[in-house]
Amino acid sequence: MTLEAYLLVGAALFSLGLIGALSHRNLIALLIGIELMMNAASLNLMAFNRFVVTDPTTGQIFVLIIIGLAAAEVAIFLSIILRIYRAYHDIDAEKLTKLSG
Amino acid sequence: MLEQAVIYTFVALVLIGGGLAAFSRQILYAIIGLGISLLGLAGLFLNLGSPFVAAMQVLIYIGGITVAIVFAMMLSIAMSIRPPNPDARKLGFAIACAVIFFGAVAHLIRGAQFQQIASPASEKAWSVGALGHALLTHYNVVFEALSLVLLLAIIGAILIARKA
Amino acid sequence: MDTLSLILLTTISPLACFIIAIIFLVQQPRAAQGLVLFGSAISLLSAIGLLVQGPVEPLRFLWFQSGAIQLQFGFILDGASLMFGVVVAFITACIMLYSVGYMAHDPGKTRYFALLSFFAWSMLSFVYAVDLLQSFIFWELVGLSSFFLIGFWFEKPEAAGAARKAFLMTRVGDVGLFIGILLILQLVSNFDIPSLLDPQTGLSTQVSPGILNAITLLIFIGIMGKSAQFPLHTWLPDAMEGPTPVSALLHSATMVAAGVFLMIRLHPLFMAAQDTALIVLSIATFTAILASTIAMVDTDIKKVLAYSSISQLGFMLMALAAGSLFAGVFHLITHAVFKALLFLCSGIYIHAYHTNSMAEIGRSGGRRLKATTLGLIIGGAALSGVPPLAGFWSKEEIFAQLGHNGFNIYMAGAFLAAFLTAYYTFRMIFLITKPDQAPASDHSHPEPLNMKAPVLILTLGAIVLGFFGSNIAQGLGLIPQHHSVILMISAVGVVILGILIAYFDYGRDNAPRTGFISKIAPLDTLFTNKWYIDDIYRVTIVAITHALSRILHWIENHVLDGNYDRFGLGILRTGAKSTRVQGGWMQLYLGWAIILLAVVALYLGLQ
Amino acid sequence: MENAILFAPELICLLMGLVLFFCTVLNRSYRTTRGIAIASGIAMIAACLWTLSLEGEPFFPGIYAVDFFSQLIKTVLAVGFLFVVIASANPLTVDRNGWLEVPLFFIFSTLGMMMMVSATELLTLYVAMELAAYPVYIVVALHRNADIGGESAAKYMVQGMAASAISLYGMSFLFGTYGSTYFSAISIPHAAAHPIFYLGLLLTLAGFFFKLGAFPFHFWAPDTYETAPHPVITFIATVSKIAAIGILCRLLSLAMPGGWESGHAQTALMWASVIAMSLGNLSALAQKDLKRLLGYSTVAHAGYVLLALQTFAEWGLTAALFYAIGYFAMSFACFLVICEIGRSEDRITIDSVSGLYKRAPFLSFTLLIGLFGLIGLPPTVGFVGKWFLFSAALQRGQFYLVLIAAINAAVALYYYLLIIRQLYWVEPATQNTIKPTPLIAVTAMATIILVIAMGTLPGPFWDMAARAARALIS
Known part of the structure; x- marks a missing residue:
C-alpha cells in the first residue's frame, strides 16, 4: 500500500471517530470515538515514519507515548464517569443539562 | 499477493471496527468495535515495520484500556443495558460533519506531494x-x-x- | 521658579493630594479637605505664575520608545492652554471652597474632595497635553472622574443611572475620537500636536482633503459626546443628579469644556477640513437652538442651567467652526466663569430650600438671600449677553465672526438662540425674584461665608472679564474681529426683546406666569418632552441592544446548546416533538468547530 | 550541572511537587500543605528570576530551549501559581476530601506549562500539554457537589480530549511534511509547496486555541467558568492563559518569516480574531453569572491577542506578550475577589457583588481596578496594552480590523459597567463584611500595583517583552 492509501485510511478512521464523538449520547461511547481519533493520528505517524522519515525511531516513540497518555486519559475520564454515575445513576451525555442557564 | 491480501484484511478490520464503534447503539458492541479496529491497526503497524509498537498496541490499548472501559461500563451497567433512542438528526449532523471533514482532508492528502525516501532505513534503526x-x-x-x-x-x- | 517646576506643581499637586487623601486620610475628612484645598491653591498659583511668564516652547519627555514608535509626554504652553489652565484652576479652587460648606455634613467628604482633586488633575493635564495620545488618556480620565462624581450619591438610583448614561454616551463619542487617533497613527505615526498642526509640514499637508475631513469628523464625534452636542447631548441634563458643585465644575471649566478645548487645540486642522467645519457649524447652531427651546419650558433650575450649557457650548463651537479661535476661547472663558457662578447660586438655593423647582424657590423667599440673588442676576445677565457684562463681549465676537464670513443662515440661528437665551434666563430670574405669592414664613437661611465668597468672586469676574477681550486675543496672538455697530445694536436689541417678553410673561405684577410658547400647543409639547430625543433612543438604540442581546441569548440556548428543533441545518428534520430547551450539549459545539476547520482547510487546499 | 541550573525552575517545581505529594500521603493539614505550596511558589519565582537571562538547551539538542522568552513566561507562571495558591485559602467549593491534593495538581500543571513554553519539539510539546491539562481536569472534577463537578469536568474533558486528538492529528501531518518533529526543521518558505503543512498547523493550533479559549474552540469556556470551583477557575483563567499565549507565540513564530506574505495562516487567524472578539463581547452582554460573563470576556480578550499575533511581526509578538502579562494581572484581580466573596457559594451572579463597596471596600477596589483594566481605561495596563495591540495591526495597515476591535472594546464597556454599578451603587443584600487576610490583601495590592505600573510605566515591561520576542524569532 502507498503512503497516500495509509493516510486515507487514517482520515477515514478519524472521521469515524468523529461520528462516534458527535453522535453518541453515552459518555463511554464519546470516549471510544475520541480514542479512534487518536489512533488515526497514530496510524498517520507510523505511515510517515515508514515512508518519509530517515530515522524511524521518532514516529514509533510518538505512538508509544500516545498509547501511554491514552491510558492516563482513560483512567481519569472513567473515574469522572463513575463520579457522575454515582451522582446521577446515569451517564447520558444529553442529560448533562444542569449547566445551561 | 498474499501479503497484499493480509494488509487489506487489516484495513478492513480497522474500518469495520471503527464503523461498529461509531454507529453501534450498544456500548458493548462499540467497545468490541474499538477492539477490532485497534487490532487491525496493530496489524498495520506490524506491516509498517514496527513489531514492538504493534505489540504495545495490543498489550496496552486492547489489553489495558479496552478492558478498563469494559469495567467502567459494567460498574455503571444500569444505564448501558437499555440502548438509548436512536436520534436520526443527531446522527445526521455527526455524519455531515465527518463527511465534510473527510472530504477536505482527503482532498488535501491527494494533492500533497511528500518527499518519500527511496529505501527504508537499516534493520538496526x-x-x-x-x-x-x-x-x-x-x-x-x-x-x-x-x-x-x-x-x-x-x-x-x-x-x-x-x-x- | 523655572517653567518646568511651575507646570509640574500645577498638574501634580492635585494628583498628590488625591493619592494622599484617598490612602491616608479616609478617617480624617477635615484634614483631607484642607489638604485638597491647599493643593488646589498651589495649583492655581503656579498656573498664574505660568501665565505671567508667558508662552514658551512646549516641554517634551519621552514616555515610551520602541523602534519607530515613540510615545511622549509633555506640556504645551501656548496662550490658549496658559489662559484656560488658569481658568480651570481658578474655578476648581472656587468650587472646592464652596464645597466646604455645601458638603459639610456629607459622610463621604474625603472621597468627594479626593475625587474633585483627581478631576482637577485630569483636566489640567488634558489642557497642557502636548501629545494627542496623552490628550486622549486624560480625556478618558476626565470622563472617568466625572462618572464617579455624577454618581457620587450612589444611594439615589437616578444618580447611578445618570452616571452610567453619561459614561456610556461620552464613550460613544470617545470611540470616534479613538478611531480618529488610530487613523492619524496609521497615516503619519506622529502624535505631537504642534507638529501635526504645522501649516508647512503638518497633517493637513500630508493627507488628502477627504481623509482630513474623515479624521476631523471622527474627532468631532468625540467632541460631540464630551461637549454634549446633538445628538449625544442627553446625558448632560441627567448628570444634574450629582452634587451641585460637581455640576458647576462639570459645566463650566472641566468635562464639557474639554470637548471645546480639544477643538481649540486642533483648530487649524478643522479649518483645513472645510466640510467638517460646515458640519460642525450646522450641528452647533442646531444644538444651540434646540437646547434653548427646552430650557424655555423646564421648571428645574439645574436642568435649565444644564440646557443652557449645551446651548452655550453650541455657541463656542459655532465660533470655532466659523473660523474664529479667539471668539471660541473668549466665550469658553467667560462662560466658565458665569456658568460656574449660576450653578453655585442655584446650589445655595437648593441647599437652603431643598427644592430644584424655580417657582418653589421663589415662593420660599429666594430673593432674601441677597448675595446669591445678586450673583444670579449678574450671572444671568452675563449669560444673556447684557452689555457690558462678560457674555456680551464674547457673544458679540461670535456674531462678528459669523457676519464677517457671511454665514447668514447660521447668523440668524445664532440670533434666535441668543433671543431664547435671554428669554429663559430672565424667566428663571423672574421666577425666583418675583414669586406669585409672598413667602409664607421667614425662616432665614444664612448664606455661609465659604459659600458666599466664591459667589462674590465669580460675580466680580462675570462683570469685569468682558473687558479683557483684547488681552485674551493678544495672549493667543490674534486680532479681534472688528465689531460692526449695526450688528452690535441688533444683538442688544434681540437680548432686550427676550428680556421684555420674559418680563411680560413672568415679571410684571399680574403676569400670566406661563410662557408665550404655551400658546402654540404642539411646540410646547415638543419642548416639554425634550424633542422626544430620549424616547427616540429608547425605542431605537436601547430596544435594538435589548433585542440583540435576547437574540444572542437565544442562540446560546438553542443553536449552540443544541435544541434540535430549532436547529436550522437542511438535512435535519424540524419537528415540534421535543420542545424542551436543552442546554449544555457539548457535541454540537464540537461539530461546528470541526466543520469550520474543514472549511478553512479546504480553503487553504484550494488556494 | 549547568543543565540543572538551566532546568532549575522546573526542577524546583518537580521537587516541591513531590514534597506536596508526601504531604498528601502523610495527611498533613491543609494549612501546612498550602504553606508549603506558597513557599514553593516563592522558590519557583526565585529560580525563574535566577535563570532569567540564561540561554541553552538542558537536554538533547533541539528538544528543549531555555531562552529569555521561556524564562519570562515561566516567571509569570510561577507568580501565577503563587497567587492562585494564596487565593485558594479555605476553598470551600472544592470537595473536602480533595483539599490536600489541590496544590499538588496545581504545581504539576504549572510544571507542564513551564515545559510547554520551553518545548521546541512536537512530542515534548504534546506531552507537556497533556501534563498541564490532566491535573486541571482532575481538579475541576473535585467540586464539592459530585454532580456539578462530574458534569463540568466531563464536558471540559471531552472538549479537551477532542481538541488534543485534533491537535495530534495535525502534528502527524507536520511530522510528515518535514520528516522531523523538531521545530527547527519546520519552516514556512519550504511549506509553499505543501498545502498539507497548513492543514497540520491549523489542526495543531486548534488544541492551543482550545487552551486559550479562542474561537472556534471557546465553547467550553463559559460553562466551565460558571461551574468549576473558584480557585480552579482562577488557575485556568490566569495561569493557563499565559501558557497558552506563550506556546501560541512560539508556534506562530515558526511561521514568522513569510507568514504574513503567504496569507493563508494570516487570513485564518484574522477571522478567528474578529469572530472571537465579537462573539465574546456580544454574548457577554446577556450574562447574569459573573464567572460566565468573565468566561465570555476571556474569549473576547483572546481575540484581541490574536489581533496582534496575526500580524506575524516582531512588534505584534511583543504586544501580545505584553498584553498577556497585563491580562494575567487584570483577570487575577477579578478572580481573586470572586474567590474571596464566593467562598461558600457555588455560583457568583452579578447580584452577588451588590454593594460590595460597603462590605469589603478594598476587595471591591481590587475588582474595580481589574475591571477598569479589562475595559481598557487609562491608566491601567488595559489601555496601553490594547494600544500596543492595535498599533501592531495598524503597522500592517489593517485599519478596518482595528476599527472592529475598537468598537468591540466600546461594547464591552456596557457589561463591565453593569458589574461596577452593582459593586458601588446597589445596596448589599447582606451586611456581613468580608475581611481579607493580610496575605490576600498584600496579593491584591501587588496585583493592583502591577496593573497600574504596567499602565503608567510600560517601558521596562515592554523591553522585557521585546527581548523575549527577539529571543523567539532569532
Missing part, C-alpha cells in the same frame, strides 16, 4: 534497542514527563472515584 536508546537519550524529558502524567492520573482517578 528499526530495532527495539534503537527505540530504547532514543527514549533514554533524545526523549528522556518526554519519558519522565509521561511517567509523571501517569502518576498524576492514578492519584486523580483514585481521588475522583473515591466515595465521599
Whole structure:
C-alpha cells in the first residue's frame, strides 16, 4: 500500500471517530470515538515514519507515548464517569443539562 | 499477493471496527468495535515495520484500556443495558460533519506531494534497542514527563472515584 | 521658579493630594479637605505664575520608545492652554471652597474632595497635553472622574443611572475620537500636536482633503459626546443628579469644556477640513437652538442651567467652526466663569430650600438671600449677553465672526438662540425674584461665608472679564474681529426683546406666569418632552441592544446548546416533538468547530 | 550541572511537587500543605528570576530551549501559581476530601506549562500539554457537589480530549511534511509547496486555541467558568492563559518569516480574531453569572491577542506578550475577589457583588481596578496594552480590523459597567463584611500595583517583552 492509501485510511478512521464523538449520547461511547481519533493520528505517524522519515525511531516513540497518555486519559475520564454515575445513576451525555442557564 | 491480501484484511478490520464503534447503539458492541479496529491497526503497524509498537498496541490499548472501559461500563451497567433512542438528526449532523471533514482532508492528502525516501532505513534503526536508546537519550524529558502524567492520573482517578 | 517646576506643581499637586487623601486620610475628612484645598491653591498659583511668564516652547519627555514608535509626554504652553489652565484652576479652587460648606455634613467628604482633586488633575493635564495620545488618556480620565462624581450619591438610583448614561454616551463619542487617533497613527505615526498642526509640514499637508475631513469628523464625534452636542447631548441634563458643585465644575471649566478645548487645540486642522467645519457649524447652531427651546419650558433650575450649557457650548463651537479661535476661547472663558457662578447660586438655593423647582424657590423667599440673588442676576445677565457684562463681549465676537464670513443662515440661528437665551434666563430670574405669592414664613437661611465668597468672586469676574477681550486675543496672538455697530445694536436689541417678553410673561405684577410658547400647543409639547430625543433612543438604540442581546441569548440556548428543533441545518428534520430547551450539549459545539476547520482547510487546499 | 541550573525552575517545581505529594500521603493539614505550596511558589519565582537571562538547551539538542522568552513566561507562571495558591485559602467549593491534593495538581500543571513554553519539539510539546491539562481536569472534577463537578469536568474533558486528538492529528501531518518533529526543521518558505503543512498547523493550533479559549474552540469556556470551583477557575483563567499565549507565540513564530506574505495562516487567524472578539463581547452582554460573563470576556480578550499575533511581526509578538502579562494581572484581580466573596457559594451572579463597596471596600477596589483594566481605561495596563495591540495591526495597515476591535472594546464597556454599578451603587443584600487576610490583601495590592505600573510605566515591561520576542524569532 502507498503512503497516500495509509493516510486515507487514517482520515477515514478519524472521521469515524468523529461520528462516534458527535453522535453518541453515552459518555463511554464519546470516549471510544475520541480514542479512534487518536489512533488515526497514530496510524498517520507510523505511515510517515515508514515512508518519509530517515530515522524511524521518532514516529514509533510518538505512538508509544500516545498509547501511554491514552491510558492516563482513560483512567481519569472513567473515574469522572463513575463520579457522575454515582451522582446521577446515569451517564447520558444529553442529560448533562444542569449547566445551561 | 498474499501479503497484499493480509494488509487489506487489516484495513478492513480497522474500518469495520471503527464503523461498529461509531454507529453501534450498544456500548458493548462499540467497545468490541474499538477492539477490532485497534487490532487491525496493530496489524498495520506490524506491516509498517514496527513489531514492538504493534505489540504495545495490543498489550496496552486492547489489553489495558479496552478492558478498563469494559469495567467502567459494567460498574455503571444500569444505564448501558437499555440502548438509548436512536436520534436520526443527531446522527445526521455527526455524519455531515465527518463527511465534510473527510472530504477536505482527503482532498488535501491527494494533492500533497511528500518527499518519500527511496529505501527504508537499516534493520538496526528499526530495532527495539534503537527505540530504547532514543527514549533514554533524545526523549528522556518526554519519558519522565509521561511517567509523571501517569502518576498524576492514578492519584486523580483514585481521588475522583473515591466515595465521599 | 523655572517653567518646568511651575507646570509640574500645577498638574501634580492635585494628583498628590488625591493619592494622599484617598490612602491616608479616609478617617480624617477635615484634614483631607484642607489638604485638597491647599493643593488646589498651589495649583492655581503656579498656573498664574505660568501665565505671567508667558508662552514658551512646549516641554517634551519621552514616555515610551520602541523602534519607530515613540510615545511622549509633555506640556504645551501656548496662550490658549496658559489662559484656560488658569481658568480651570481658578474655578476648581472656587468650587472646592464652596464645597466646604455645601458638603459639610456629607459622610463621604474625603472621597468627594479626593475625587474633585483627581478631576482637577485630569483636566489640567488634558489642557497642557502636548501629545494627542496623552490628550486622549486624560480625556478618558476626565470622563472617568466625572462618572464617579455624577454618581457620587450612589444611594439615589437616578444618580447611578445618570452616571452610567453619561459614561456610556461620552464613550460613544470617545470611540470616534479613538478611531480618529488610530487613523492619524496609521497615516503619519506622529502624535505631537504642534507638529501635526504645522501649516508647512503638518497633517493637513500630508493627507488628502477627504481623509482630513474623515479624521476631523471622527474627532468631532468625540467632541460631540464630551461637549454634549446633538445628538449625544442627553446625558448632560441627567448628570444634574450629582452634587451641585460637581455640576458647576462639570459645566463650566472641566468635562464639557474639554470637548471645546480639544477643538481649540486642533483648530487649524478643522479649518483645513472645510466640510467638517460646515458640519460642525450646522450641528452647533442646531444644538444651540434646540437646547434653548427646552430650557424655555423646564421648571428645574439645574436642568435649565444644564440646557443652557449645551446651548452655550453650541455657541463656542459655532465660533470655532466659523473660523474664529479667539471668539471660541473668549466665550469658553467667560462662560466658565458665569456658568460656574449660576450653578453655585442655584446650589445655595437648593441647599437652603431643598427644592430644584424655580417657582418653589421663589415662593420660599429666594430673593432674601441677597448675595446669591445678586450673583444670579449678574450671572444671568452675563449669560444673556447684557452689555457690558462678560457674555456680551464674547457673544458679540461670535456674531462678528459669523457676519464677517457671511454665514447668514447660521447668523440668524445664532440670533434666535441668543433671543431664547435671554428669554429663559430672565424667566428663571423672574421666577425666583418675583414669586406669585409672598413667602409664607421667614425662616432665614444664612448664606455661609465659604459659600458666599466664591459667589462674590465669580460675580466680580462675570462683570469685569468682558473687558479683557483684547488681552485674551493678544495672549493667543490674534486680532479681534472688528465689531460692526449695526450688528452690535441688533444683538442688544434681540437680548432686550427676550428680556421684555420674559418680563411680560413672568415679571410684571399680574403676569400670566406661563410662557408665550404655551400658546402654540404642539411646540410646547415638543419642548416639554425634550424633542422626544430620549424616547427616540429608547425605542431605537436601547430596544435594538435589548433585542440583540435576547437574540444572542437565544442562540446560546438553542443553536449552540443544541435544541434540535430549532436547529436550522437542511438535512435535519424540524419537528415540534421535543420542545424542551436543552442546554449544555457539548457535541454540537464540537461539530461546528470541526466543520469550520474543514472549511478553512479546504480553503487553504484550494488556494 | 549547568543543565540543572538551566532546568532549575522546573526542577524546583518537580521537587516541591513531590514534597506536596508526601504531604498528601502523610495527611498533613491543609494549612501546612498550602504553606508549603506558597513557599514553593516563592522558590519557583526565585529560580525563574535566577535563570532569567540564561540561554541553552538542558537536554538533547533541539528538544528543549531555555531562552529569555521561556524564562519570562515561566516567571509569570510561577507568580501565577503563587497567587492562585494564596487565593485558594479555605476553598470551600472544592470537595473536602480533595483539599490536600489541590496544590499538588496545581504545581504539576504549572510544571507542564513551564515545559510547554520551553518545548521546541512536537512530542515534548504534546506531552507537556497533556501534563498541564490532566491535573486541571482532575481538579475541576473535585467540586464539592459530585454532580456539578462530574458534569463540568466531563464536558471540559471531552472538549479537551477532542481538541488534543485534533491537535495530534495535525502534528502527524507536520511530522510528515518535514520528516522531523523538531521545530527547527519546520519552516514556512519550504511549506509553499505543501498545502498539507497548513492543514497540520491549523489542526495543531486548534488544541492551543482550545487552551486559550479562542474561537472556534471557546465553547467550553463559559460553562466551565460558571461551574468549576473558584480557585480552579482562577488557575485556568490566569495561569493557563499565559501558557497558552506563550506556546501560541512560539508556534506562530515558526511561521514568522513569510507568514504574513503567504496569507493563508494570516487570513485564518484574522477571522478567528474578529469572530472571537465579537462573539465574546456580544454574548457577554446577556450574562447574569459573573464567572460566565468573565468566561465570555476571556474569549473576547483572546481575540484581541490574536489581533496582534496575526500580524506575524516582531512588534505584534511583543504586544501580545505584553498584553498577556497585563491580562494575567487584570483577570487575577477579578478572580481573586470572586474567590474571596464566593467562598461558600457555588455560583457568583452579578447580584452577588451588590454593594460590595460597603462590605469589603478594598476587595471591591481590587475588582474595580481589574475591571477598569479589562475595559481598557487609562491608566491601567488595559489601555496601553490594547494600544500596543492595535498599533501592531495598524503597522500592517489593517485599519478596518482595528476599527472592529475598537468598537468591540466600546461594547464591552456596557457589561463591565453593569458589574461596577452593582459593586458601588446597589445596596448589599447582606451586611456581613468580608475581611481579607493580610496575605490576600498584600496579593491584591501587588496585583493592583502591577496593573497600574504596567499602565503608567510600560517601558521596562515592554523591553522585557521585546527581548523575549527577539529571543523567539532569532
